[in-house]
Amino acid sequence: MKILHVMLLFHTSLQLVCDKRKITAHIGNEFLLRCTYDVKMFRFNKKYWCRGESRSTCEVLSDSEDKHSHRIQVVDAGWNGLYVRVTKLQIEDTHVYWVGIDKIYADIMLAVDVNITQVPVSKPIVLPLTSLRDRSSCWGTAVTTRCSCTSGTQVRYTWYQQKSHKDLLLHNSSDLVLDCGMMGKDRSNFYYCTARNDISIQQSNILSVQVLLPGNSSCIYTLHIPGQAVYDCADYLDVLDFGNQSLQSNQSLQSNQSLQSNQTDRRPSGCRRRAGIPLWYFWLRWSAFAALLITFCIVIKCTQKRHRKRVTKSKKIKV
The missing domain is CATH 2.60.40.10 (Immunoglobulins)
Structure with missing residues (x-):
């Protein structure tokens, strides 16, 4: 058989x-x-x-x-x-x-x-969903980036933050939202994504973020994405520095005025004067007032003395 x-x-x-x-x-x-x-x-x-x-x-x-x-x-x-x-x-x-x-x-x-x-995944690329031409990151606005493959079936995406000791898993998603609170006080941050399915896995190039001015709610940072135009935030920093200098100048001026006022208040009451008026002017004004008062008193006394003489002379004539 x-x-x-x-x-x-x-x-x-x-x-x-x-x-x-x-x-x-x-x-x-x-x-x-x-x-x-x-x-x-x-x-x-x-x-x-x-x-x-x-x-x-x-x-x-x-x-x-x-x-x-x-x-x-x-x-x-x-x-x-x-x-x-x-x-x-x-x-x-x-x-x-x-x-x-x-x-x-x-x-x-x-x-x-x-x-x-399944179709093997291709090397993923990182694309900004928020326009980098507007340089919104220079004002601290959140920027969304997307991990994408040109080929592959049933692709699963994962975002990581690159660390010196061990890479940190951020989340399983194709999109990554960058904002001030996420980056914290770190001046340099590095991210990458992976694309995988049941038969292959690929890693993207590194997305670098440079924080120029850290802050939880308001910061200035730039993104450097492979294949995208490079930009900086120098003009935004100049505007910020000018504003800080103006604020410091105003604070310094207010502080000096407050100090001068305090020093003036510490003088004796007889020496107090208004800002901008010399001291000799007060002495001259009070001296003139005193001379005028003395002259007025002398005129009154002389007038009274003449009146008495007239009254006395009138009485003698009648007698």
Whole structure:
């Protein structure tokens, strides 16, 4: 019986030969299988493509007479060969298949192993979703960056912060939001993302962030993303320095005025004067007032003395 089985397989191999016995393809792609057969004997026999672990359990999916199947096509080109084309591949398409020729008593069948895998991920790139031309980071505004692959199926993204001792896992997402609170007091920060699926993993280039002015809610920082234009925040720092200098100047002026006022208040009450008026002016004014008061008193006394003399003279005349 075993010898008969071997002879049957050998006889089948002479009547039906395919260019592949194992096929590996990616999700979403397609494959084309080419076979040759004994055209003189089986030119008008139906050919088919079926799925199953064994000949007896094989389920026919499409045949050479089926004109309505769109994903699976079996084309009998006679002397040019027999072609099986399967498109829009999915993981579920991984199985054992058979190329068959319909024949009385026993079909001619040849097994083909098909393995569908995910598309390997490409090297991810980092792209800013917030326009860097606006240099919004110079005002401390949050900037969103995205990790993206040009190829790969069922890709999973993860962001890390690069540390000297051990890289820190930030979160599992394609987007990373950078803000002042996230960076803290560190002057230099480095980030990267990874893209992976079940068959491959790739790491992006380093995204560097330089903090020029740290702060939890208000800071100034720049981003250096590979492939993106480099910018700085020098003009923003100049504006900030000018503002700080103006504030310090105002504070210094207020402090000096307060000190002068305190020094003036410590003088004796007789020496107090208003700011900007010399002391000799006060002495001159009070001296003039005193002279005027004395003159007024002298005039009053003289007037009274004259009045008394007139009264006395008038009394003597009457007597």
